[in-house]
Amino acid sequence: MDGNMKLLPLTISCPACNSQDVAYTCSPSCCFNHVCANCYTTFEPFTRALGKELSLGDLPETEVDFSRPVVSCERCHHLVVYSIAEDEALENKLVCASCHMLLELDFSRVNSR
Ligand SMILES: [Zn+2]
Numbered sequence: 001m002d003g004n005m006k007l008l009p010l011t012i013s014c015p016a017c018n019s020q021d022v023a024y025t026c027s028p029s030c031c032f033n034h035v036c037a038n039c040y041t042t043f044e045p046f047t048r049a050l051g052k053e054l055s056l057g058d059l060p061e062t063e064v065d066f067s068r069p070v071v072s073c074e075r076c077h078h079l080v081v082y083s084i085a086e087d088e089a090l091e092n093k094l095v096c097a098s099c100h101m102l103l104e105l106d107f108s109r110v111n112s113r
């Protein structure tokens with residue numbers, strides 16, 4: 001584990017209003033459509049691999065919780081991805097629980113209502 005890096009369950013902020021009250025509405029075999037409970041914008045989050053693996057040691061095996069936001073690792077398509085907290089240089093970055101790739105979150109198909 002690098003320094004005081006701390007991993008948190010993935011949170012996604014609505015790209016339109018920044019609310020974290022977003023819900024996954026589909027299944028990974030179809031798409032990653034989410035909806036914001038605050039402004040009803042729909043969007044599909046995706047990740048970009050940043051080409052750097054973090055040395056995290058073994059991460060706890062975690063079941064994907066589809067009642068929470070879900071995104072897949074661009075490199076290995078694993079569905080358990082953590083947010084990184086308490087490291088300003090890595091703010092808003094994610095890490096894949098399987099291949100430990102450092103990831104950046106982005107959005108496609110953003111549709112405001
Ligand atoms: Zn919103």
Ligand SMILES: [Zn+2]
Pocket residue numbers: 073074075076077078096097098099100101
């Ligand atoms: Zn991965």
